[in-house]
Amino acid sequence: MCGIVGLYSKSPAVGEQLGAHLARMLVQMSGRGPDSAGVAIYRDPLPAGESKLSLHANGPVDWTAVEARLAAGLGVAAAEVLAERHARFTVSAEAEEAERWVERELPELHVMSAGRAIEIYKEALAPEAFAERFALDRLRGSHALGHTRMATESRVTTEGSHPFSTGLDLCLVHNGSLSNHNRLRRMLRREGISIRTENDSEVAAGYLTWRLREGASLEQALEGCLVDLDGFFTFAVGTADGFAVLRDPIACKPAVMAETDEWVAMASEYRALAVLPGAERARVWEPEPARVYSWGRGSHDAGDRESLSGCGAARPAEATPA
Amino acid sequence: MTVAEGVELVDLAAGGLRELNARLHAAAGEGGAPRAWRIVNPGGRHNVAVGLDAAVDVEVEGHVGYYCAGMNQRATVRVRGNAGVGVAENMMSGTVVVHGDASQSAGATARGGLLVVHGNASARCAISLKGADVVVRGSIGHMGAFMAQRGRLVVCGDAGDSLGDSLYEARVYVRGEVAGLGADCVEKELREEHLAELRALLLDAGIEGVDAAGFRRYGSARTLYSFKVDDAGSYA
Numbered sequence: 001m002c003g004i005v006g007l008y009s010k011s012p013a014v015g016e017q018l019g020a021h022l023a024r025m026l027v028q029m030s031g032r033g034p035d036s037a038g039v040a041i042y043r044d045p046l047p048a049g050e051s052k053l054s055l056h057a058n059g060p061v062d063w064t065a066v067e068a069r070l071a072a073g074l075g076v077a078a079a080e081v082l083a084e085r086h087a088r089f090t091v092s093a094e095a096e097e098a099e100r101w102v103e104r105e106l107p108e109l110h111v112m113s114a115g116r117a118i119e120i121y122k123e124a125l126a127p128e129a130f131a132e133r134f135a136l137d138r139l140r141g142s143h144a145l146g147h148t149r150m151a152t153e154s155r156v157t158t159e160g161s162h163p164f165s166t167g168l169d170l171c172l173v174h175n176g177s178l179s180n181h182n183r184l185r186r187m188l189r190r191e192g193i194s195i196r197t198e199n200d201s202e203v204a205a206g207y208l209t210w211r212l213r214e215g216a217s218l219e220q221a222l223e224g225c226l227v228d229l230d231g232f233f234t235f236a237v238g239t240a241d242g243f244a245v246l247r248d249p250i251a252c253k254p255a256v257m258a259e260t261d262e263w264v265a266m267a268s269e270y271r272a273l274a275v276l277p278g279a280e281r282a283r284v285w286e287p288e289p290a291r292v293y294s295w296g297r298g299s300h301d302a303g304d305r306e307s308l309s310g311c312g313a314a315r316p317a318e319a320t321p322a
Numbered sequence: 323m324t325v326a327e328g329v330e331l332v333d334l335a336a337g338g339l340r341e342l343n344a345r346l347h348a349a350a351g352e353g354g355a356p357r358a359w360r361i362v363n364p365g366g367r368h369n370v371a372v373g374l375d376a377a378v379d380v381e382v383e384g385h386v387g388y389y390c391a392g393m394n395q396r397a398t399v400r401v402r403g404n405a406g407v408g409v410a411e412n413m414m415s416g417t418v419v420v421h422g423d424a425s426q427s428a429g430a431t432a433r434g435g436l437l438v439v440h441g442n443a444s445a446r447c448a449i450s451l452k453g454a455d456v457v458v459r460g461s462i463g464h465m466g467a468f469m470a471q472r473g474r475l476v477v478c479g480d481a482g483d484s485l486g487d488s489l490y491e492a493r494v495y496v497r498g499e500v501a502g503l504g505a506d507c508v509e510k511e512l513r514e515e516h517l518a519e520l521r522a523l524l525l526d527a528g529i530e531g532v533d534a535a536g537f538r539r540y541g542s543a544r545t546l547y548s549f550k551v552d553d554a555g556s557y558a
Binding site for chain 1: 404407
């Protein structure tokens, strides 16, 4: 099981309500994943020289003291404690440097995400309780991914929850299960990729991190998943300016996509899309197996587009609901 | 919203799915129960109109989730939208029509009746078919008619990879391109009796403007039916 949702705003009205829409989508996927929930939300991108860190503590933590340490080491422009063990800091350093600094100086903390736009919140809570705890409905943003987890391969913990960071401003959510994650984990650790849990999805995230580090484009890294990962998956990958979707060739795990003039969205099931404004008039289709779909406004390999790519002409054109 | 006289309108916007299904189930035994139903705002819910066993006519306005009209007997269920996984799964009789697309495993294990998909159907369409007819106006995904035992699958568009893998006695007709045939599935001659069968199926499905002569027929080569001692090495 597990549920995935993704929402990309094409209008200010949807962006203003991004967190509220995302929360409603997540709650629809409660049955698919009651064990834990998480989101990656992309918003208020920072200028060069600044970055955001989403931090999590496994035990009791004094966030005031953490802020003081960060201020002395990197410079802090903003701080917000979101829940007892979750906080977000805007620091005066590039994300890569900031993440390394925290790992070195504050090893008791876990950097859940680092980047100019990304923020990751996740917890071992049912989706509704999660959305309430993190007050998702107050969050604006450009795009977001969410996940509801039904644990199969590893323990129900915050760290085993999705999304997983796969690099700066990158993250992964996964529905499915991988069979060769132990061997891959050993290989990735030898390659210097940090993997913290016994979770199979974290290995998939680590695989993407590794491929991107070795110079692959996001699309190439995702296509590599089709070769190197053994198991079932529907992936959604968040990037600084959009998101991508990939299903394994057997495609046992569901996925549905929809688009209107206001938004683009994906979910494990249509009922998570039905709560979006204008869903009944959306173009709705099922992504084909083994095919990378992506949206983005710009930078990485998405070119200068704000629409769907990788999408065959014949099927989606015929897929308009009656 | 106007509804014709004698049509029972049910709005699922606020829930009430179990109550709706219970009322539809009761329709079999009650002389005075409505024969025509219109369901609005299904919102992608699972199990809409499952387990019916009455000659009722159910029209659903919008997209439905999993297993819509599953185990159907005698009823006619029309979905004016898309259907999720397993529409008309294990149907016994009656008619199910999807005006949009159908997701995976449409008509899985269905034993009787007719499933019509006017859009596309995705992977594993008519998997393990056991006697029903499935007619798709568009294309289907991979593994169509996997292990299908009896019944007919008609695809007016293209079929994805591994069509008819491990097929038994079901017949498969495809008009467009077939990406690849599965194990033990072969193309067979399209004879006059098959043309007549196809014309009747297209007529029943209400699909016009599609010439039966444009189809190719596929069936089982019947080499996987039983274990042969010479093949023992293949199972090691």
